[in-house]
Amino acid sequence: MSYSEDTIKKMLPKTFLRKHVAHEIYVTITYFKQLVPIMDKYVYNDGTTKDLMSLTGTIPVMINDKTYNIPVCLWIEESYPQTAPICYVRPTREMMILRGEYISSNGEIQLPYLEEWKNGECDLVSLLQVMAATFGDFPPVCMQPHPEPEQDSCWLQFQRQAEVLSKADGSSYLSLPRGDGQPFQQENETNC
Structure with missing residues (x-):
């Protein structure tokens, strides 16, 4: 499906800076064509839920001279662009999260770019470019090992x-x- 700025704007609740956020999402999905804007329920750590816009899909990442599609989800809160999106790696069933310096055990992405987010200086396209570059050096997921069939007892x-x-x-x-x-x-x- 193709998304126009107006379509994205209509998806966003009125509490968002709709025109700005819709434009930024539109620009982002023209660069990162495997990402899709979706309104969905986000569950916070305390159990509360809220309808938020997410960009869900994959981003291309070069690892050892090969391109891999890394599944991500960026949750955009109503306070965006004053606050950074909440970002996760979302592995498929065949993948497992590689916890490390930039990825928590639940897949949350913890980049300095997110922690030092500045309104007017940071944006979604730059964030995804930073993710792709970082994941090229520190892959966030790997394929699940296929265990040898266990010998029966x-x-x-x-x-x-x-x-x-x-x-x-x-x-x-x-x-x-x-x-x-x-x-x-x-x-x-x-x-x-």
Whole structure:
């Protein structure tokens, strides 16, 4: 879907500086084409929720001469541009967060650019450029390791091969196949 400035402006609640914020979001999504403006509920750490505009999608990041699409979400509060957006890395199910100097364990992005945010000097496009450059040096996510299929425990392997049979008197016995497929001899049977 294509978003015009007017479409974005209509999405924003009246509490925002609608014209300014709509223009900035429009400029941002023309540079970062994989980001989409979405009005959604943001849940604060104290559990309160608020309808906020977010820019959600991926940004291209060069890591070791290869471009990776890093999933991010920028939440824009009503006080924007006086305050910085709240930014997160949003890994897919195949990814995991790499906690580090600029990324918390819950994926919150903690860049000096955000901490030193100045109205009139900082903007969304510059923020995303700083993110892309920083993530190139400090990747925020990686692919989940695909563990080798675990060896079944001895008991599970044993259960798969064994067959529990019942006798007419109500007792049970375990029948195990021999490696060569032949039945065990009578003297090897055990009753329980």
